[in-house]
Amino acid sequence: MLDAKQHQGKFGEDYVRVLASAAGLLVLKDDLDVDGIDLGFRASGRYGKVYSPTIEAQIKTWSRPSGSSGHLNFRGLDECQFNKLAGPDFTVPRFLFVVCVPLDNQSYAASITDGVMLRHLGYFVSLRSETPIPHPDRNRKRLVKVPTANVLTVATLRRLTETQSDW
Known part of the structure; x- marks a missing residue:
């Protein structure tokens, strides 16, 4: 049996x-x-001009989301993890995906009449315009503002991938 942290992370992925x-x-x-990328x-x-466009993502889960003014205030990245996503110098565009999950792991999924419902929502943010931290420390967290308008859906994941050169 997975411990609670493993279970939550596996569900997010x-x-x-x-x-x-x-x-x-x-x-x-x-x-x-080894490079901070989950999937x-x-x-x-x-x-367009690209064959087989690709993106990469680090996936984090969060059971107690907080935010303000249209953003989630995510504090789940240390500075080293942040640097593996920040800046424009990646061949393949990188994103942070934050999946907000219920506190109770028994509520992650529910069977309903016409299918299965996954709880709650995932969000995405590109850190391409962020400056990497010069001397990152694994013991310091880096706040990332994730726009609540950036809901990760089938359509947005497809759009992110197909238009990866725009990011």
């Missing part, structure tokens, strides 16, 4: 996998997590 599957995207997973997503075929 699987939540995003379900969206990618529904979007018709390929899900990529490195054999080791990659690829659209097959040609999109």
Whole structure:
């Protein structure tokens, strides 16, 4: 049996996998997590001038979300993790996906008459315009403002991937 933290993290990753599957995207997973990326997503075929556009994401879960003025105030990244997503110097666009989950893991999913409902919502943010921290410390957290308008859905995940060069 998974401990509570493992269970929550696995659910968050699987939540995003379900969206990618529904979007018709390929899900990529490195054999080791050494670069701060949990999953990659690829659209097959040609999109504009690009074949097989791809994005990468670090996925975090949060059971006690807080925020203000249209943003979640996410404090779940340490400075080293932040630096693996921040700045424009990545070949493949990187995103932070934050999946807000219920406190009670028995409420993660529910069977309803016409399907399965996953709780609650995922959000995305690009840190491309952020400046990496010069001397990052794993013991210091970095606040990330995640717009609540950036809901991660089948359509937005597909759009992020297909238009990856715009990001």
